[in-house]
Each structure stands twice: as structure tokens, then as C-alpha cells.
Amino acid sequence: MHKTDLTRTILSISFIVGLATASLWILRPLLPATIWAMMIVVTTWPVMLKLQARLRHKRGLAVLVMTGLVVMIFVVPLTLAISTIVQNTDLITQTAKSLTHIPTTAPTWLAQLPYIGTHAAQAWQDIAATGAQEMTSKAAPYAGVVVKWLVAEAGNFGLLFAHFLLMTALAAVMFMYGETAALGIKQFARRLAGERGVQVVQTASMSIRAVALGVGVTAIVQALLGGIGLAIAGVPFATVLTALMFMLCLAQIGVVPVLLPATIWLYWQGDTATAAGLLVWMVIVASLDSVLRPYLIKQGADLPMLLILAGVIGGLLSFGLVGIFVGPAVLAVSYTLIQAWVADTPNAP
Numbered sequence: 001m002h003k004t005d006l007t008r009t010i011l012s013i014s015f016i017v018g019l020a021t022a023s024l025w026i027l028r029p030l031l032p033a034t035i036w037a038m039m040i041v042v043t044t045w046p047v048m049l050k051l052q053a054r055l056r057h058k059r060g061l062a063v064l065v066m067t068g069l070v071v072m073i074f075v076v077p078l079t080l081a082i083s084t085i086v087q088n089t090d091l092i093t094q095t096a097k098s099l100t101h102i103p104t105t106a107p108t109w110l111a112q113l114p115y116i117g118t119h120a121a122q123a124w125q126d127i128a129a130t131g132a133q134e135m136t137s138k139a140a141p142y143a144g145v146v147v148k149w150l151v152a153e154a155g156n157f158g159l160l161f162a163h164f165l166l167m168t169a170l171a172a173v174m175f176m177y178g179e180t181a182a183l184g185i186k187q188f189a190r191r192l193a194g195e196r197g198v199q200v201v202q203t204a205s206m207s208i209r210a211v212a213l214g215v216g217v218t219a220i221v222q223a224l225l226g227g228i229g230l231a232i233a234g235v236p237f238a239t240v241l242t243a244l245m246f247m248l249c250l251a252q253i254g255v256v257p258v259l260l261p262a263t264i265w266l267y268w269q270g271d272t273a274t275a276a277g278l279l280v281w282m283v284i285v286a287s288l289d290s291v292l293r294p295y296l297i298k299q300g301a302d303l304p305m306l307l308i309l310a311g312v313i314g315g316l317l318s319f320g321l322v323g324i325f326v327g328p329a330v331l332a333v334s335y336t337l338i339q340a341w342v343a344d345t346p347n348a349p
Contacts, residue, residue, distance in 0.1 A: 033163045035326060037170035040070055041178060042205050043212035048175055063175040070171055075164045200333050207308070207332035214297035215312055215324060219249035221292065222285055226255045229281040233274050235262045250324060252313050255285050307331050 027034075041048075044066065052062035174181060189197030227242030235241065241262070245255045259282035266275035297308055308328050315327020 030166070033166040034170055036163070036167040037174055039208050039212065039326075040074060040167070040171050041174040042208045044070070045178060048178075059176060063172055066175050067168060067172045070168055075168060200336055203336045204329045204333050207311075207329050210297045210299070211308060211312060211324065211328045213299055214293045214308065215250065215252075217296055218289060218293040219246055222249050222255050222288055225285045225288075226259055226282075229259070229278055229285065230262060233262070233266060233278045235265070235278075249289075251316055252309065254289055256282065259285070304335075307335055 024031075048062055048066050051065060052059060055061045055065070185201055186198050189201045191197075193200065223242055223246035226245045227238055230238040230241055241258050245258045248254060248257060259278065263275050263279045263282060266272075266278060294305055297305065308331075311328030311331040312324050313327075315323030315330075317323070319326055
């Protein structure tokens with residue numbers, strides 16, 4: 001009979017685990033940039049193939065064009081948004097805290113609202129007379145905490161910019177040798193789990209593409225449209241607020257936390273017509289989140305919307321900005337494996 005050498009098996013597994021851990025530890029500083037580059041390449045790979053076909057199948061020229069597009073579409077907007085927020089940290093903090101101060105006199109426009117104006121003005125004065133100081137003292141710390149969290153998520157700008165440069169270089173290499181890398185990943189997955197492993201790899205790539213299309217494109221569209229509305233309405237610091245809206249949209253919070261205070265500020269200044277127009281524009285831009293994002297996500301992968309949103313939010317809170325793409329991919333793979341396992345369960349007698 002064949003006897004299993006338990007000691008040899010344990011030592012072999014320990015060596016493999018130790019080698020993998022050491023490799024990950026060495027590559028740890030490069031992992032964020034590598035993950036970003038992989039997500040971008042997976043998302044834009046069909047575009048690269050079409051571009052290569054138009055350029056007479058010259059891979060080098062196609063890679064050069066795609067790298068330039070990556071810089072213009074991904075690196076430049078994120079860099080400008082994060083740098084704008086970091087450079088205006090004090091201004092954003094002071095503005096957020098000032099919004100928590102409640103004047104004792106209700107604004108004129110509030111009393112002029114139809115049906116509810118008189119009651120709303122009276123309620124304002126009652127709150128200001130009895131509990132304005134208490135409410136302000138409780139709300140002010142939260143305003144500062146929210147702003148500090150956003151800036152902390154943006155991280156050290158110099159280090160982040162270095163990650164973006166490294167990400168661009170890695171993306172160019174992946175564009176050049178994408179087929180070889182994809183073949184290696186599929187062979188590894190097939191060695192682990194057969195054809196189902198290949199299916200899992202394909203599901204992960206589709207979920208990454210779905211998130212990039214749904215979350216990324218929607219965030220850009222909403223932030224740009226919201227910024228245009230702020231600029232037309234004459235709201236100060238429209239550029240800073242646009243960058244802030246872009247970060248909030250990536251975090252699945254939306255544009256309302258920025259556009260609603262801007263609308264209230266316009267009402268406060270007495271510009272009722274402009275404020276009403278911005279309010280309508282806010283509703284339109286905010287509603288895109290429930291129309292454009294599901295449509296774009298379905299173009300990338302046929303996965304439950306709740307699964308994608310949970311992955312985006314959970315990944316963001318756990319891993320920062322890169323978690324926006326990592327979270328949905330991990331949940332999509334887990335969902336696919338569980339679904340396949342349940343489908344293969346034999347029927348009970």
C-alpha cells in the first residue's frame with residue numbers, strides 16, 4: 001500500500017504558503033498600482049483591440065494611443081479632483097462647519113413658500129429660540145469629521161501621484177502583453193478548478209468592466225452636469241464643489257450633499273429663480289444615478305445590482321478608492337462559485 005509521508009506534506013505546504021506570503025510582502029508597495037492598472041486594462045481591452053485593428057494591427061502604436069487615453073481619461077480627472085480637494089481642505093472644512101450655524105431669524109423666502117411658508121418660518125424661529133445652540137454644537141463636529149474622512153481617503157497627494165504614474169507604466173506593459181497574461185491566468189484557473197475556474201476568471205473580468213462602466217462613467221457624468229449647474233447658477237468655488245461631487249459619486253453618496261446646500265444658499269441670497277432652477281437640475285442629475293448606472297452595469301455583466309452596489313461600498317470602506325473595483329469583483333466571483341455549487345447539488349431522494 002502507498003503510504004503518505006505526513007511530515008513531507010506539511011513541510012511542502014508550509015514552504016508554499018511561506019513563499020507566497022513573502023512574495024506578496026515584497027510586492028506589497030506595488031499592489032495598489034498593479035490592481036488599478038489591471039482594472040483599467042480589463043475594462044478597456046475591447047477598445048484596445050478595435051484600435052489595433054484600425055492601426056493595421058500595430059500593437060506598439062495601439063499601446064501608445066491607449067496609454068495616452070488612460071492618462072487623459074483616468075489619471076488627469078482623478079489627479080485634478082483629489083488635488084483640488086486637498087488644496088482646499090481648510091475652505092471645505094470651514095464651509096461645512098458654517099452650514100451648521102442656525103440664524104435666529106427665518107429667511108424671507110421661507111415665509112413666502114405656498115401652503116407651508118408660515119408654519120415653516122414659525123418652526124424655524126422656535127428651533128432657533130430653544131435649541132439652536134444645542135443642535136449646532138452636535139452637528140458641527142460631524143461636519144468636520146466628514147470632510148476629514150474625504151481628505152483622508154484622498155490620501156497623500158504626492159504618493160498618490162506616484163501610484164498613478166506607476167499605474168500608467170504597468171497598464172502600458174499589460175496592454176502590450178495582455179494575451180499572454182490572460183492565457184496564464186486562465187491556465188492557472190483551469191489547473192485549480194477545471195473549466196469552472198476559467199468561467200470564474202471571465203466572471204471577474206465582466207464584473208470589473210461593469211463597475212468601471214456603471215460607477216466610473218456615471219460619476220463623471222453626474223459631477224460634470226452638477227458642476228455645469230453650479231457654474232451657471234453663479235455658486236462660488238464651483239471647481240472645488242465639482243471635484244467633491246466626483247469623489248462623492250464614486251463613494252455612492254451622490255450629488256445631493258453638494259447641490260442641496262448650494263440651492264439653499266441661493267435661496268438665502270434672495271435669488272429665488274436661480275435657486276428653483278438649480279433645485280430642478282439637482283433632481284435631474286441625481287435621478288441619473290438610478291437610470292444610467294444600472295444600464296451601463298448591465299452592459300458589462302449580468303449580475304444582481306445589489307451585489308454590485310454592496311461590492312462598491314464595502315470595497316471603498318475596506319480598501320479605499322481601489323476597493324471600488326476590487327469589492328465587486330470579489331463578490332461576483334463568490335456569488336458565481338456559490339451559484340454553481342448550489343446548481344450541482346444532487347436532488348434529494
